[in-house]
Amino acid sequence: MSEQALSRLPSAPLELDIAITGRCNLQCRYCYYADEMVGRRDLPTGRWLAFFEELGRLAVHRVYLTGGEPFTRPDLFDLLDGLIANRMRYAILTNGTLLTDRLLARFDQGRRRIRLDYIQVSIDGSRAEIHDRSRPNSFERAIQGLRLLVEGGFKAVARVTINRHNVDDLENIAHLLLDDLGLPLISTNEAFPCSILERQAEEVLLTPAQRRQAMERLVALAARYEGRIVANAGPLALARGFQAIEEGLAAGLSGLPGRGTLSACGCPFSKLSVHHDGTIVPCHQLAGLHLGTIGVDDLRQVWLEHPLLQAMRRRHTIPLQTLDTCRDCPYQGFCTGGDPAGALYLTGQLNARNPWDCYRVHRGEDPYYAL
Amino acid sequence: MHDPTLYIANPDVSCREEGPDGALLFNPDTDQVAVINPTGLLIWQVLADPHTQSEVAAALTERCNNVPEGQVLQDVGEFLEQMVARGFVGLYQGVAI
Numbered sequence: 001m002s003e004q005a006l007s008r009l010p011s012a013p014l015e016l017d018i019a020i021t022g023r024c025n026l027q028c029r030y031c032y033y034a035d036e037m038v039g040r041r042d043l044p045t046g047r048w049l050a051f052f053e054e055l056g057r058l059a060v061h062r063v064y065l066t067g068g069e070p071f072t073r074p075d076l077f078d079l080l081d082g083l084i085a086n087r088m089r090y091a092i093l094t095n096g097t098l099l100t101d102r103l104l105a106r107f108d109q110g111r112r113r114i115r116l117d118y119i120q121v122s123i124d125g126s127r128a129e130i131h132d133r134s135r136p137n138s139f140e141r142a143i144q145g146l147r148l149l150v151e152g153g154f155k156a157v158a159r160v161t162i163n164r165h166n167v168d169d170l171e172n173i174a175h176l177l178l179d180d181l182g183l184p185l186i187s188t189n190e191a192f193p194c195s196i197l198e199r200q201a202e203e204v205l206l207t208p209a210q211r212r213q214a215m216e217r218l219v220a221l222a223a224r225y226e227g228r229i230v231a232n233a234g235p236l237a238l239a240r241g242f243q244a245i246e247e248g249l250a251a252g253l254s255g256l257p258g259r260g261t262l263s264a265c266g267c268p269f270s271k272l273s274v275h276h277d278g279t280i281v282p283c284h285q286l287a288g289l290h291l292g293t294i295g296v297d298d299l300r301q302v303w304l305e306h307p308l309l310q311a312m313r314r315r316h317t318i319p320l321q322t323l324d325t326c327r328d329c330p331y332q333g334f335c336t337g338g339d340p341a342g343a344l345y346l347t348g349q350l351n352a353r354n355p356w357d358c359y360r361v362h363r364g365e366d367p368y369y370a371l
Numbered sequence: 372m373h374d375p376t377l378y379i380a381n382p383d384v385s386c387r388e389e390g391p392d393g394a395l396l397f398n399p400d401t402d403q404v405a406v407i408n409p410t411g412l413l414i415w416q417v418l419a420d421p422h423t424q425s426e427v428a429a430a431l432t433e434r435c436n437n438v439p440e441g442q443v444l445q446d447v448g449e450f451l452e453q454m455v456a457r458g459f460v461g462l463y464q465g466v467a468i
Contacts (some may be wrong), residue, residue, distance in 0.1 A: 008389075008390070009390065010387070010395075011387055011388065011389055012387065012391070056385070059385035059386060059387035059395050059397065060397070061385070061404075062399075084399075087383060087385040087397070087399050088385075088386070088399055089399045089402060111400065114400055115399055115400070117402075127449070154422065300417070
């Protein structure tokens with residue numbers, strides 16, 4: 001059985017995304033965390049360790065360590081040991097450029113390896129000319145980092161963030177990562193217009209035509225690689241959602257179970273995020289929605305009682321037919337309204353559909369929005 | 372009958388109480404989760420210290436009215452067997468407290 005067997009809101013988050021540092025050795029063109037890295041300061045080791053004790057008391061299951069670049073923290077292994085001592089598992093999301101044999105050998109101590117779910121390395125091209133356009137001067141080091149992980153027997157996965165520079169390179173990227181390097185899987189997402197990208201959208205964001213192209217190519221690649229290309233968001237996830245709509249319509253259905261409300265993101269029911277200065281937020285993409293501060297506010301109380309989180313959970317009960325943008329939409333019975341971060345960035349409201357994820361917008365049939 | 376086996380909750384397993392649902396056990400070494408009902412939670416709490424199957428059953432019987440002792444002993448045995456097989460409960464090697 002799993003956590004899904006619970007009939008109600010868990011007593012505390014099951015998982016957390018924690019940006020343990022705002023420092024990074026790269027300056028990626030689409031970094032959603034760039035604005036936070038400028039305006040906030042890293043917490044010292046002791047503050048994190050005290051927070052991990054609180055997570056242990058709440059029986060949190062796992063933590064995803066992000067940044068910034070987690071491997072820039074000289075005390076990273078002290079922090080990992082703090083998570084382990086408090087009965088948690090962890091994963092690390094990294095640009096891969098700082099990985100060395102010597103550093104990876106430190107995972108052999110204690111339970112660091114047994115508690116590690118995976119190390120995710122971001123790769124955005126099959127060669128330096130492509131990868132480095134969104135992640136400057138980093139391709140060779142990132143690939144070397146991935147090779148070290150594979151050779152060391154780590155569970156290494158890659159994240160490909162699809163953008164204007166790599167949309168024509170997807171087949172080559174899949175070949176490099178899945179065939180040549182032998183990774184078990186790659187996850188895909190899409191550069192999204194938040195933070196730094198709001199100011200350089202024209203350089204990086206997919207055009208609507210490129211987005212359609214990415215969907216088609218990723219669906220074909222996912223079929224070719226049989227489950228080794230995955231997505232929770234971005235073109236592949238969208239393509240699958242749109243395919244479900246089309247199949248439902250073809251079968252004469254008016255909707256699908258669990259659809260028809262603003263229910264796209266399940267995170268408010270299982271997960272929280274923390275910035276590197278200790279600010280608690282619903283997720284790093286909703287960076288400005290402050291829920292509290294670690295070490296100051298009781299995390300369980302924030303989880304159970306904060307009005308913003310409660311509003312995000314109530315969002316799941318809002319019927320799409322009550323929204324002006326969706327009232328007359330023939331696809332509303334198949335739709336979840338898209339993720340709330342996109343809705344907030346693009347419309348200024350949480351309780352709105354995210355036009356970026358909208359099937360009607362995708363088809364060019366929407367009277368309110370055109371890509 | 373002599374019942375020498377002592378059981379104890381795996382100290383590396385976390386337990387979060389979830390009201391009427393009982394509790395979630397999580398073994399971070401194996402990444403396994405178990406959902407236990409309120410009775411299972413009672414057993415888990417008893418196993419904070421090493422106990423035999425009979426002692427666990429006696430503790431449960433004391434807290435639950437109108438349940439046949441034999442049935443409790445059998446149910447506890449099945450529960451312990453499952454929990455041991457999945458690494459949530461261990462066999463205590465030391466001296467009973």
